[in-house]
Amino acid sequence: MPDNHDAPMRQGFRYPHLRANELLHFFAGLAPHLSRAKAVDLRFVVASDLGMVPFLPHWNAPPVQGQGDVIAMRDILADVYQAALSQSHDLSRRGAQSANVEGMIDGVAASVIALFSATVPAGMDPGGPAASGKKICALVGDATDLSERVSQVVRRSRHSAVSVLSDKQGDTDLVVIRLSDDPDEGATLDGLRALAGDSVPICAGIETSGGTIWLPDRRTLPRDQRSAAGAILAGLVDAEHLPGDHDLLVLGDVPDELVFAAIPRQVPALNIDDLASDPTDRIRPRVRELTLMANEDAQAALQARIVDAQFPVGYRVSLRAISETTGIEADIETLREEIEERQAEIELIRALAAPQMGLLRFSDAQLPALVDGLRAMPPAMVQNGGLTYAAGHAAGRAEPVHFILYDPARVAIEGRLPEHFWRGRTEDRPIRYWLDPHAAVMLQTGADPMIFTPVRHRLLPAINSFGGYLKETLGVILSGLFADASAVLGKPDTQPIYVFSPPQVEGSEMEVELLDRAGFQPLHLSIRWINDYMMVRSPRIAERAVLERLADDLYEGQAAAELRAGVDETVADLAQSWAQGRTLVSQQIGEVLGHVTQEIRQSAERMRLGHAYLDEVRKHVGELDGMIALARKEMAKADSAGADLHAFSANLLDARFSMVADLLAEMSVGEAAIDEAERRLQEASDKVEALLDQWGYS
Numbered sequence: 001m002p003d004n005h006d007a008p009m010r011q012g013f014r015y016p017h018l019r020a021n022e023l024l025h026f027f028a029g030l031a032p033h034l035s036r037a038k039a040v041d042l043r044f045v046v047a048s049d050l051g052m053v054p055f056l057p058h059w060n061a062p063p064v065q066g067q068g069d070v071i072a073m074r075d076i077l078a079d080v081y082q083a084a085l086s087q088s089h090d091l092s093r094r095g096a097q098s099a100n101v102e103g104m105i106d107g108v109a110a111s112v113i114a115l116f117s118a119t120v121p122a123g124m125d126p127g128g129p130a131a132s133g134k135k136i137c138a139l140v141g142d143a144t145d146l147s148e149r150v151s152q153v154v155r156r157s158r159h160s161a162v163s164v165l166s167d168k169q170g171d172t173d174l175v176v177i178r179l180s181d182d183p184d185e186g187a188t189l190d191g192l193r194a195l196a197g198d199s200v201p202i203c204a205g206i207e208t209s210g211g212t213i214w215l216p217d218r219r220t221l222p223r224d225q226r227s228a229a230g231a232i233l234a235g236l237v238d239a240e241h242l243p244g245d246h247d248l249l250v251l252g253d254v255p256d257e258l259v260f261a262a263i264p265r266q267v268p269a270l271n272i273d274d275l276a277s278d279p280t281d282r283i284r285p286r287v288r289e290l291t292l293m294a295n296e297d298a299q300a301a302l303q304a305r306i307v308d309a310q311f312p313v314g315y316r317v318s319l320r321a322i323s324e325t326t327g328i329e330a331d332i333e334t335l336r337e338e339i340e341e342r343q344a345e346i347e348l349i350r351a352l353a354a355p356q357m358g359l360l361r362f363s364d365a366q367l368p369a370l371v372d373g374l375r376a377m378p379p380a381m382v383q384n385g386g387l388t389y390a391a392g393h394a395a396g397r398a399e400p401v402h403f404i405l406y407d408p409a410r411v412a413i414e415g416r417l418p419e420h421f422w423r424g425r426t427e428d429r430p431i432r433y434w435l436d437p438h439a440a441v442m443l444q445t446g447a448d449p450m451i452f453t454p455v456r457h458r459l460l461p462a463i464n465s466f467g468g469y470l471k472e473t474l475g476v477i478l479s480g481l482f483a484d485a486s487a488v489l490g491k492p493d494t495q496p497i498y499v500f501s502p503p504q505v506e507g508s509e510m511e512v513e514l515l516d517r518a519g520f521q522p523l524h525l526s527i528r529w530i531n532d533y534m535m536v537r538s539p540r541i542a543e544r545a546v547l548e549r550l551a552d553d554l555y556e557g558q559a560a561a562e563l564r565a566g567v568d569e570t571v572a573d574l575a576q577s578w579a580q581g582r583t584l585v586s587q588q589i590g591e592v593l594g595h596v597t598q599e600i601r602q603s604a605e606r607m608r609l610g611h612a613y614l615d616e617v618r619k620h621v622g623e624l625d626g627m628i629a630l631a632r633k634e635m636a637k638a639d640s641a642g643a644d645l646h647a648f649s650a651n652l653l654d655a656r657f658s659m660v661a662d663l664l665a666e667m668s669v670g671e672a673a674i675d676e677a678e679r680r681l682q683e684a685s686d687k688v689e690a691l692l693d694q695w696g697y698s
Contacts, residue, residue: 006101011061013091015054023114029080031235040073043104050117058096119219135181143173143298147305155544156188166295209424210234212247359433359452364399369422374414386410388520420651430454438462449496
């Protein structure tokens with residue numbers, strides 16, 4: 001079914017419609033196969049509601065693709081529908097359809113639209129980007145025309161760095177401004193937003209397991225969607241469309257205009273894809289790729305334009321008369337109180353800036369993160385006494401939780417453990433903890449307890465606002481919450497550690513764990529316990545002596561009992577699965593036998609009809625033989641009558657000649673009839689021989 005590749009109509013396989021809320025998980029499943037999708041020219045129709053329809057061109061549609069590659073892509077799409085959406089769509093038995101491919105987009109652009117369709121307004125997701133911190137501003141257009149907007153961003157931000165890149169084949173520039181939106185540093189981007197609106201897009205980064213996505217800070221990606229988004233980023237990296245050391249920048253909106261680019265983490269990006277909108281119900285995005293490079297001349301011209309005396313950069317000032325009325329004494333006291341409060345906040349910030357004790361918490365599911373962090377540490381750091389380890393057991397929890405207490409003044413582990421990456425792959429629970437800011441102020445001596453909360457979190461109201469000594473206050477408030485708190489709080493020289501974490505049980509406010517700092521041992525002495533825990537969880541059958549030692553020393557028989565219960569439960573599940581599988585296989589065998597029996601019956605009926613047809617053919621052949629014999633007999637009679645004419649008298653000669661002419665005409669007609677009969681006889685004989693060969697009677 002070849003067709004014209006230049007024409008908008010092509011032959012291919014049209015897949016079921018994908019709703020907007022299904023796109024993210026669909027493209028997360030398709031992400032590992034983006035390279036193959038590009039090779040077979042997989043395309044997508046975008047609807048006005050951001051839904052999509054996949055279209056896979058036929059292998060005979062120019063440019064001709066390999067049939068094996070197209071069939072493999074067809075099977076992959078069926079698997080993605082089943083795995084991501086629990087829908088069965090196998091088009092292997094359906095024929096190709098004609099479709100207008102004008103305005104369809106490829107898999108890369110469709111993946112970015114899927115990422116954008118999953119975003120929500122920043123206020124709707126508590127896990128969205130913060131309102132302040134490191135951000136970027138990306139402007140697309142001509143650098144000279146963008147100069148005024150660049151100056152607005154630069155003078156209203158702090159620590160900004162401007163980079164200009166240009167397209168090698170066109171006149172489009174990309175200006176990337178890395179900046180800080182922190183009000184404490186004097187940034188006034190809120191005023192810029194009020195003045196310029198969306199014409200100056202400010203973007204904040206969203207961390208995923210596959211990398212960082214920069215989105216306009218008015219939108220964010222929900223926390224429960226970031227794992228699928230990370231899979232899409234990993235697919236773009238595998239397809240070599242997004243380099244591994246790059247982030248993804250997404251600007252604009254759909255269907256108005258959506259722009260996305262791959263930007264390095266240190267230098268602005270190398271390419272941009274521009275999607276245009278369509279006023280019709282069916283969106284026809286246009287994809288435009290820009291090959292960017294650093295343009296020092298454009299950057300120098302932009303800087304010269306900004307510092308020009310006639311350019312409106314900086315702040316305008318004016319003189320204004322002061323009111324004759326003076327402030328009353330109460331206003332002065334209010335200002336003094338505010339100064340004291342600000343001074344207290346400054347002291348707290350400076351105290352937090354000093355190195356504080358840090359804590360790493362790993363649940364049983366997060367052990368791979370602990371192993372990865374230890375692998376990244378130099379041997380000298382592991383041997384350092386500032387890195388201590390302890391395992392905590394809690395009632396109602398079979399597995400232990402692992403803690404590493406470290407002193408940042410002695411060891412620096414920041415940057416060696418990508419927390420967000422491991423939380424996306426294992427369990428979404430905090431790993432890095434710090435001292436509660438207010439408790440850190442109270443921790444003046446070794447007698448006060450340590451109170452740890454997840455990084456960038458604190459307890460409210462302030463833990464030091466209850467009055468009295470912090471150790472006694474927490475002992476009274478929290479001692480009744482633990483099953484056996486006396487093991488830690490009852491010792492006179494103990495230094496308890498309280499760890500506050502987000503809740504795992506629905507309806508709870510938080511979880512609290514009680515540890516004894518004296519129970520922390522140097523990492524290189526106590527880390528062997530991790531191997532024991534991993535051996536208990538291993539599916540391999542350990543030696544009996546090892547299991548008995550673990551049961552006696554570690555859990556006092558609990559590990560063996562739980563292992564036995566787990567084996568019994570596994571055997572029961574296996575027996576149930578075996579019974580269900582046997583029933584299912586028997587049912588399927590019965591269906592196959594029924595189908596085979598029906599096919600045999602149909603074949604026997606076709607053979608019976610074939611024999612009946614052969615009998616009818618033989619009958620008709622016999623009738624034709626009789627007709628031919630009769631015709632020959634009549635011809636013989638005609639020959640005899642012609643011979644008798646010679647004996648007629650001369651006066652009958654004219655009549656004889658006339659009769660002979662008539663007889664000759666009749667003979668000619670008879671011979672034609674004989675030839676036709678012989679031809680039909682030969683055709684019937686050929687059909688009989690073909691049927692005999694077909695049914696094996698030859």
